[in-house]
Amino acid sequence: MYCAIDFGTSNSAVAIPEGPDAHGASAGMRLVELEPGQTTMPTAVFYFVEGPENDGPPRAFGRAAVAAYVDGLDGRLMRSMKSILGSSLIEQTTDVGGGRGVKYLDVVAGYLRHLKRRAEAAAGAPIDRAVLGRPVFFVDDDPVRDVQAQAALEAAARQVGFADIHFQYEPIAAAFDHERSIDHEEVVLVADIGGGTSDFSIVRVGPQHAAKLERKDDILANHGVHIAGTDFDRRIELAAILPEFGYGAYGPSIAGSTPREVPSGVYFDLATWHLINTVYNPARVAELRSMRGFYADPRHHDRLMTVVTERLGHELAARAEGGKIAVAEGGHTRIDLSHVEYRLAVELGEAQAVAALDADIERIVDAARETARQAGLAPQAIGALYFTGGSTGLRLLAQRIAAAFPDARIVRGDRFASVASGLAVFAQRWYGRA
16 A cells, blocks of 8 residues: 655545455545545644643644644744754654643644544554655755755655655646646646745656656756735735724824824734734733824724734735635625624725735736746746646736736646645556566
């Protein structure tokens, strides 16, 4: 038994072989249900301050980990664990609360163990062979640290019981789905745009390449920027929602003086997912409460205090994300904020969203163009654009990338599981050779 693991920065997925067909051969691969009704799971671990030890400190994974953090439970949330690979932190110990310390490598291993157990439960058998995805570069412009990063991920995988491990490049995996549908050689620009990064790879695909098990030479260029979905959500929240809570507002004129803008620090923190809980600190709340006189419109201060005292910051962020998605699908939406104040809502139109996101989108499009330049290819040489990653559902972004490569066909993979599905294709080829 074997599996394919997409250990992603934001989300992860696992695929295992289907049962045998009528001839005894594997009928294909399927994604594992990692959480009820979900085949992808946030790459997140929450360590609880209190609780019994069970094969390690008390912890939750995936959506349960994120929920524990949002609910304000005592503990430590760990996300973006993939970024630790290749850094000097990997062998260091970090405090996770309750007097407990955990090595960063063990944090990664604990998450992989959870994925492995979910896969084994679905397969009904032990699994000791795995294909793991990896970026073209774990660490940019540092080959030594890049090798160390893969070695650390392999060590974590072996620690949890995988004995036979093979790696495949994520952009190659993402291109496998497209490769199966074509009968000619083609150069594809894979646009993998998720929550934290926008990654581009130019890959040579086609039937004559599909038979090869080693595909690194088919990656012609790789480039990316640390701008993606969470940045879009932040821009939308600041542009459309937080002005109703005082962002960008001015205070009263005192003795004829020029009004001063309300301090903006709290709003930037409210719009930054991992900083929201810092706003709930009692000392911070007391400071914000004392600032009522800074606001010309007392309703702004009242709404802000409702958010911080009732811990509604993550809900605001979720509604900003929902507004972004609704605009991407329909061009206009109404964001309901009645959980803060009766009948409070804001309108968000496509023009406003474009204005808020324009600079970020242009940087992402520039990264796509730079990838082609690094490959030594003119835009016209790109035969297809393969979109994957949650943020490629944003129509404004996909249209701008497509405009930069006007001759390329648009191909849409599964936004959340195409890498895992591609790794599954490769795992079946790799372990099904015998």
